[in-house]
Amino acid sequence: MRRKDLLGLQDLSKEEINRILDVAARFRSVSERRIKKVPPLRGRTVVTAFFEDSTRTRLSFELAAKRLSADTLNFSAKGSSTAKGETLMDTARNIDAMRPDAIIIRHAAAGAPHMLARAFPCAVINAGDGINEHPTQGLLDLLTMRDHLGDLQGRTVAIVGDVYHSRVARSNLFGLRALGARVRVAGPGTMCPPGLSELGAEVCHGIDEVVEEADVIMMLRIQRERMGPAMMSSSREYSRFYGLDLERLKRARPEVLVMHPGPINRGVEMSPDVADSTRSVILEQVTNGLAVRMALLYLLLGGEEAPDAAS
Amino acid sequence: MRRKDLLGLQDLSKEEINRILDVAARFRSVSERRIKKVPPLRGRTVVTAFFEDSTRTRLSFELAAKRLSADTLNFSAKGSSTAKGETLMDTARNIDAMRPDAIIIRHAAAGAPHMLARAFPCAVINAGDGINEHPTQGLLDLLTMRDHLGDLQGRTVAIVGDVYHSRVARSNLFGLRALGARVRVAGPGTMCPPGLSELGAEVCHGIDEVVEEADVIMMLRIQRERMGPAMMSSSREYSRFYGLDLERLKRARPEVLVMHPGPINRGVEMSPDVADSTRSVILEQVTNGLAVRMALLYLLLGGEEAPDAAS
Amino acid sequence: MRRKDLLGLQDLSKEEINRILDVAARFRSVSERRIKKVPPLRGRTVVTAFFEDSTRTRLSFELAAKRLSADTLNFSAKGSSTAKGETLMDTARNIDAMRPDAIIIRHAAAGAPHMLARAFPCAVINAGDGINEHPTQGLLDLLTMRDHLGDLQGRTVAIVGDVYHSRVARSNLFGLRALGARVRVAGPGTMCPPGLSELGAEVCHGIDEVVEEADVIMMLRIQRERMGPAMMSSSREYSRFYGLDLERLKRARPEVLVMHPGPINRGVEMSPDVADSTRSVILEQVTNGLAVRMALLYLLLGGEEAPDAAS
Numbered sequence: 001m002r003r004k005d006l007l008g009l010q011d012l013s014k015e016e017i018n019r020i021l022d023v024a025a026r027f028r029s030v031s032e033r034r035i036k037k038v039p040p041l042r043g044r045t046v047v048t049a050f051f052e053d054s055t056r057t058r059l060s061f062e063l064a065a066k067r068l069s070a071d072t073l074n075f076s077a078k079g080s081s082t083a084k085g086e087t088l089m090d091t092a093r094n095i096d097a098m099r100p101d102a103i104i105i106r107h108a109a110a111g112a113p114h115m116l117a118r119a120f121p122c123a124v125i126n127a128g129d130g131i132n133e134h135p136t137q138g139l140l141d142l143l144t145m146r147d148h149l150g151d152l153q154g155r156t157v158a159i160v161g162d163v164y165h166s167r168v169a170r171s172n173l174f175g176l177r178a179l180g181a182r183v184r185v186a187g188p189g190t191m192c193p194p195g196l197s198e199l200g201a202e203v204c205h206g207i208d209e210v211v212e213e214a215d216v217i218m219m220l221r222i223q224r225e226r227m228g229p230a231m232m233s234s235s236r237e238y239s240r241f242y243g244l245d246l247e248r249l250k251r252a253r254p255e256v257l258v259m260h261p262g263p264i265n266r267g268v269e270m271s272p273d274v275a276d277s278t279r280s281v282i283l284e285q286v287t288n289g290l291a292v293r294m295a296l297l298y299l300l301l302g303g304e305e306a307p308d309a310a311s
Numbered sequence: 312m313r314r315k316d317l318l319g320l321q322d323l324s325k326e327e328i329n330r331i332l333d334v335a336a337r338f339r340s341v342s343e344r345r346i347k348k349v350p351p352l353r354g355r356t357v358v359t360a361f362f363e364d365s366t367r368t369r370l371s372f373e374l375a376a377k378r379l380s381a382d383t384l385n386f387s388a389k390g391s392s393t394a395k396g397e398t399l400m401d402t403a404r405n406i407d408a409m410r411p412d413a414i415i416i417r418h419a420a421a422g423a424p425h426m427l428a429r430a431f432p433c434a435v436i437n438a439g440d441g442i443n444e445h446p447t448q449g450l451l452d453l454l455t456m457r458d459h460l461g462d463l464q465g466r467t468v469a470i471v472g473d474v475y476h477s478r479v480a481r482s483n484l485f486g487l488r489a490l491g492a493r494v495r496v497a498g499p500g501t502m503c504p505p506g507l508s509e510l511g512a513e514v515c516h517g518i519d520e521v522v523e524e525a526d527v528i529m530m531l532r533i534q535r536e537r538m539g540p541a542m543m544s545s546s547r548e549y550s551r552f553y554g555l556d557l558e559r560l561k562r563a564r565p566e567v568l569v570m571h572p573g574p575i576n577r578g579v580e581m582s583p584d585v586a587d588s589t590r591s592v593i594l595e596q597v598t599n600g601l602a603v604r605m606a607l608l609y610l611l612l613g614g615e616e617a618p619d620a621a622s
Numbered sequence: 623m624r625r626k627d628l629l630g631l632q633d634l635s636k637e638e639i640n641r642i643l644d645v646a647a648r649f650r651s652v653s654e655r656r657i658k659k660v661p662p663l664r665g666r667t668v669v670t671a672f673f674e675d676s677t678r679t680r681l682s683f684e685l686a687a688k689r690l691s692a693d694t695l696n697f698s699a700k701g702s703s704t705a706k707g708e709t710l711m712d713t714a715r716n717i718d719a720m721r722p723d724a725i726i727i728r729h730a731a732a733g734a735p736h737m738l739a740r741a742f743p744c745a746v747i748n749a750g751d752g753i754n755e756h757p758t759q760g761l762l763d764l765l766t767m768r769d770h771l772g773d774l775q776g777r778t779v780a781i782v783g784d785v786y787h788s789r790v791a792r793s794n795l796f797g798l799r800a801l802g803a804r805v806r807v808a809g810p811g812t813m814c815p816p817g818l819s820e821l822g823a824e825v826c827h828g829i830d831e832v833v834e835e836a837d838v839i840m841m842l843r844i845q846r847e848r849m850g851p852a853m854m855s856s857s858r859e860y861s862r863f864y865g866l867d868l869e870r871l872k873r874a875r876p877e878v879l880v881m882h883p884g885p886i887n888r889g890v891e892m893s894p895d896v897a898d899s900t901r902s903v904i905l906e907q908v909t910n911g912l913a914v915r916m917a918l919l920y921l922l923l924g925g926e927e928a929p930d931a932a933s
Contacts, residue, residue, distance in 0.1 A: 031410040035354030037382070043657030045685065056405055059384050063356065063409055066382045071659070071688045073681050086885035094678055094884060097908035098685055099653040262405060263397035286408035342721040346665030348693070367716055370695050374667065374720055377693045573716060574708035586712075597719035 001299040005117040005124040008133035009174040017178055021143045024288065024295035030067055031290060040303050041070035044101040049075040049092075050127070051107045056262065057127055057136075060286075061104045064293035070101070070301075088112060089119065096120045101301050105129075123300040131165050136296065137261055138171030140289040142179065144281050145216055147288075148257055153180035158210035160242060161220030161269055162191040163201070168261045169220060173199050184210045187220075187242060207242050211252045218259040219244050219269045235268045245271035249279065257281050312610040316428040316435040319444035320485040328489055332454045335599065335606035341378055342601060351614050352381035355412040360386040360403075361438070362418045367573065368438055368447075371597075372415045375604035381412070381612075399423060400430065407431045412612050416440075434611040442476050447607065448572055449482030451600040453490065455592050456527055458599075459568055464491035469521035471553060472531030472580055473502035474512070479572045480531060484510050495521045498531075498553060518553050522563045529570040530555050530580045546579045556582035560590065568592050623921040627739040627746040630755035631796040639800055643765045646910065646917035652689055653912060662925050663692035666723040671697040671714075672749070673729045678884065679749055679758075682908075683726045686915035692723070692923075710734060711741065718742045723923050727751075745922040753787050758918065759883055760793030762911040764801065766903050767838055769910075770879055775802035780832035782864060783842030783891055784813035785823070790883045791842060795821050806832045809842075809864060829864050833874045840881040841866050841891045857890045867893035871901065879903050 001019070009017070030038055046065040048058050058074065065072045075095060088107070095103060102123040105113045110130030117124040128134040142152070149155055157176055163169045163185045176183050177200045184202045185192055186209065196203050204210050211217055222238060244258065258270075258279045266272045275282065312330070320328070341349055357376040359369050369385065376383045386406060399418070406414060413434040416424045421441030428435040439445040453463070460466055468487055474480045474496045487494050488511045495513045496503055497520065507514050515521050522528055533549060555569065569581075569590045577583045586593065623641065631639070652660055668687040670680050680696065687694045697717060710729070717725060724745040727735045732752030739746040750756040764774070771777055779798055785791045785807045798805050799822045806824045807814055808831065818825050826832050833839055844860060866880065880892075880901045888894045897904060 033354075036356055036410065036412075037354035043655075043659035045658055045688075055386060059386060060409065063382075063384055066356075066384075071685075073685055073688075075677060075681060085887055087888065090884070090886055090888070093905055094908050097905045098682065098912050099658065099909070101658075262401070264401060265396055266398065266401070283404055283408045286405050287410070290409050344665075347667055347721065347723075348665035366697060370697060371720065374693075374695055377667075377695075573712070575712055576707055577709065577712070594715055594719045597716050598721070601720050 003300065004121075005113070005126075006135055006296055006300065007113050007117055007124065007126045009135045009138045009171045009178070010133065012175070012178060014178050014180070017139070017142065017175060020139055020292065020295050020299065021146060023299060024139070024143055024291040025147075027294040027298070028287070028291040030294070031287070037067050037069060039069045040298060041065065041068040041101075041301055044070045044301055045073065045099070046070045046102045046104065046297065047073045047075055047095055047100040048104045048127075049095060049106075051077040051088075051105070051112075052128070054106055054128065056286075057106065057289075058104075060289045061125075061127065061293050064290055064297055067290075068294055068297055070297065073100070089115065092116050092120065096122065102297060125296060125300070128167055131167055131170070133171045133174075134167040135171045136289065136292055137168050138175045139292045139296075140285055141168075141172050141218065141259060141261075142175050143288045143292055144259065144285050145257065147284070148281065149215055152176065155181045155215045156213050157181050157183050157216040157218060158214035159183060159185045159201070159218045159220065160207050160210065160244070161187050162222060163187050163196060163220065164191050164193055165223070166220050169218075170199070172218065173201055184214070186210045188238070207244070208248065208251060211244075211248060214252060214256055216257045216259060217244065217252060221261060221263065222265055222269050235265075239268050243267075243269055243271065244274050246273050246277070249274055249277070259285060262286070314611065315432075316424070317446055317607055317611065318424050318428055318435065318437045320446045320449045320482045320489070321444065323486070323489060325489050325491070328450070328453065328486060331450055331603065331606050331610065332457060334610060335450070335454055335602040336458075338605040338609070339598070339602040341605070342598070348378050348380060350380045351609060352376065352379035352412075352612055355381045355612055356384065356410070357381045357413045357415065357608065358384045358386055358406055358411040359415045359438075360406060360417075362388040362399075362416070362423075363439065365417055365439065367597075368417065368600075369415075371600045372436075372438065372604050375601055375608055378601075379605055379608055381608065384411070400426065403427050403431065407433065413608060436607060436611070439478055442478055442481070444482045444485075445478040446482045447600065447603055448479045449486045450603045450607075451596055452479075452483050452529065452570060452572075453486050454599045454603055455570065455596050456568065458595070459592065460526055463487065465493070466526045467493045467495060467524050468527040468529060469525035470494060470496045470512075470529045470531065471518050471521065471555070472498050473533060474498050474507060474531065475502050475504055476534070477531050480529075481510070483529065484512055495525070497521045499549070518555070519559065519562060522555075522559055525563060525567055527568045527570060528555065528563060532572060532574065533576055533580050546576075550579050554578075554580055554582065555585050557584050557588070560585055560588070570596060573597070625922065626743075627735070627748075628757055628918055628922065629735050629739055629746065629748045631757045631760045631793045631800070632755065634797070634800060636800050636802070639761070639764065639797060642761055642914065642917050642921065643768060645921060646761070646765055646913040647769075649916040649920070650909070650913040652916070653909070659689050659691060661691045662920060663687065663690040663723075663923055666692045666923055667695065667721070668692045668724045668726065668919065669695045669697055669717055669722040670726045670749075671717060671728075673699040673710075673727070673734075674750065676728055676750065678908075679728065680726075682911045683747075683749065683915050686912055686919055689912075690916055690919055692919065695722070711737065714738050714742065718744065724919060747918060747922070750789055753789055753792070755793045755796075756789040757793045758911065758914055759790050760797045761914045761918075762907055763790075763794050763840065763881060763883075764797050765910045765914055766881065766907050767879065769906070770903065771837055773801075774798065776804070777837045778804045778806060778835050779838040779840060780836035781805060781807045781823070781840045781842065782829050782832065782866070783809050783844060785809050785818060785842065786813050786815055787845070788842050791840075792821070794840065795823055806836070808832045810860070829866070830870065830873060833866075833870055836874060836878055838879045838881060839866065839874060843883060843885065844887055844891050857887075861890050865889075865891055865893065866896050868895050868899070871896055871899070881907060884908070
């Protein structure tokens with residue numbers, strides 16, 4: 001891979017995306033073995049710097065690094081120098097001075113990873129920046145779809161919920177468009193404004209309209225912590241108009257895939273029986289997340305041999 | 312070991328307990344060497360998932376895994392998806408999707424580890440579930456007693472304090488009964504109700520009564536955080552009636568063992584001079600805890616060679 | 623090294639300090655390699671026990687241990703048995719019972735590391751005890767100065783700010799005096815009382831007076847969290863009288879070094895243009911911190927071969 005960093009899917013080509021997914025698919029087998037560890041990143045240092053809480057994403061990166069034999073360090077913003085008034089750049093300069101090979105950053109400010117990537121020689125991976133992108137989530141979603149559907153060219157993916165504030169939706173949108181898929185989005189007006197069409201999405205307003213034609217239905221998490229009370233009158237109402245339950249799912253194609261980036265608000269954006277149905281590939285997404293992160297660390301840190309040879 | 316999980320001592324046979332203790336006794340030497348690490352779990356993944364705080368138990372498991380060369384991941388409930396409203400099962404499904412070899416769980420709900428054990432293929436170890444069991448604490452206590460007393464058949468163990476709410480007491484009770492020991496319990500009426508006799512304990516009410524005949528006196532921690540003010544009028548009063556001080560210890564056999572699961576409330580359940588006396592084996596309990604956890608991880612994850620050969 | 627512990631620089635000889643710095647200088651290269659890991663502490667256990675928050679110092683120690691192939695455990699006071707009322711010594715006895723090779727302790731009480739060092743056979747490293755000492759910070763500062771100035775005999779180091787409450791200042795003072803440097807301190811009267819001259823410092827009160835002659839200007843962090851409002855009327859006033867800005871820096875020698883232990887309060891003790899100027903060696907301090915901690919762990923844990931041979 002020619003890139004130093006992974007900051008978003010917006011500027012990735014179809015070829016680059018497919019290369020990452022190919023390597024990820026091969027790394028998947030490492031986690032199915034008894035000895036779940038390969039040596040290519042032995043003696044390399046991977047730092048996770050999460051300025052927003054996200055246990056599951058952080059652990060996925062940490063485990064990806066460990067299964068490649070890297071050493072990991074967890075920098076968390078709580079009780080850190082950030083809390084003592086240090087700027088992000090000063091914190092990052094301090095991390096850089098310890099010579100990490102990669103920094104995985106999650107930050108509330110869109111563009112924070114880009115700032116670090118420009119400033120430092122190590123690889124920077126965006127693990128979510130504000131409402132901008134969450135590219136490893138996008139890649140794991142693409143891998144999951146590709147597993148089931150093969151080439152995504154001409155496929156239709158419905159994204160439902162708070163598309164406007166979702167970095168998951170944005171990364172998916174960029175990735176899906178690069179791979180030639182059609183993206184249709186639906187959600188309450190404030191969460192799914194017409195302006196999204198500039199990004200290449202078809203903005204619909206009813207969930208039923210997008211469900212019927214879809215090869216994939218991706219339900220977004222309602223992030224109650226990010227929204228004011230004005231945006232939706234209640235969870236129950238949201239669920240009635242935009243939640244996916246079995247009744248609604250019946251209108252979809254029988255082979256449709258149901259996805260969710262997790263953690264699920266069961267009973268809000270998705271009913272429990274849908275989350276646990278045979279159409280749900282939610283847990284495959286988690287497994288693929290680990291593989292995608294292994295692939296990225298491997299490729300960005302300059303794995304020269306093919307991963308099969310390295311194992 | 313034929314088991315996939317360790318959920319409690321209630322259903323363990325004498326033979327199974329002794330097998331674990333035998334392996335633990337052999338692993339103890341690893342921690343006394345200069346190079347405190349053996350290879351049998353290289354490339355295996357051990358996840359600690361503590362939904363209640365317990366630094367020392369978590370670190371003991373983490374170090375046990377590391378000394379067997381496993382990789383460890385710490386999932387803590389703070390700031391995690393649990394805090395975002397995810398159910399325990401969804402959290403666990405996510406952990407499982409990363410293919411751990413073992414999950415060590417502590418949870419406020421009795422039965423939580425059992426639910427995970429049924430649902431997932433990996434080994435599940437109960438590190439404390441509500442007021443049900445804390446089996447590795449029970450095993451380390453048994454190992455400590457066995458070291459000093461040999462066969463526990465016919466020995467008398469006094470357990471003093473809040474027996475009713477103590478998962479430590481319950482696990483000890485099951486283990487001690489399996490090994491043929493006699494268990495006598497004492498504590499304030501609300502903490503030591505007559506119903507405990509159904510579990511095989513002799514319920515006494517005065518501490519002096521149980522101290523005199525005992526081969527072992529196990530003082531339980533008063534968990535002030537779990538009790539309302541009605542249960543005991545004050546720490547000082549508790550200490551006077553149920554605390555162990557040197558005066559009381561004089562009535563016991565000269566070779567009696569004094570145990571405590573820690574952390575000690577010095578001056579409440581035990582006076583400092585007793586905690587530090589030659590009869591106290593409290594720190595041996597900690598050392599044995601590490602060995603027992605190494606043995607369990609080794610046995611549950613399918614160590615085939617004898618641990619001596621593996622070292 | 624003949625010592626078991628590193629508790630402070632007060633009792634270190636010039637020869638001991640130079641030996642540590644020599645080893646640190648050699649270890650520095652490990653972090654510049656592709657494979658940033660050497661084997662001398664494989665199978666050894668290093669526990670960090672931080673009873674005060676300090677992400678950056680903790681991570682520096684943790685990474686130092688990992689780059690020497692040791693296993694690390696992080697004991698943090700939050701949610702730990704300390705929070706449940708356990709004494710420091712009981713907590714430490716519990717850590718010791720798991721047979722660590724080294725305990726790195728930060729604690730609000732001066733003398734806490736000394737208490738542990740006397741009680742336990744493992745190496746104890748002071749990572750900051752109250753307002754007493756922070757010896758690894760002192761050593762990394764000395765290494766940074768030595769890199770630029772060579773022998774420090776007869777050199778002049780200015781320390782500016784809250785010298786009285788600064789363990790960083792104290793460790794530097796002891797180390798600099800041992801190496802024959804002259805130390806001049808300046809700060810508001812309550813932060814820089816005349817009594818400091820008993821430690822070998824020349825107490826001045828104006829910053830301009832110390833800046834002019836200095837080979838090194840070390841600006842201390844204003845720890846707003848430790849001070850009452852009476853000690854300084856405002857950050858702005860502090861900055862005007864005791865902050866280092868470009869205007870003031872012009873009065874210093876052209877080759878002067880500007881240092882700061884971090885995290886910087888930009889605009890308070892130092893203006894951003896000074897922090898980022900060519901005279902600033904602040905990030906070299908961080909890099910040297912890692913090397914000094916590797917050297918100490920290596921020397922205290924009995925590295926017998928020369929570190930070059932070990933790599």
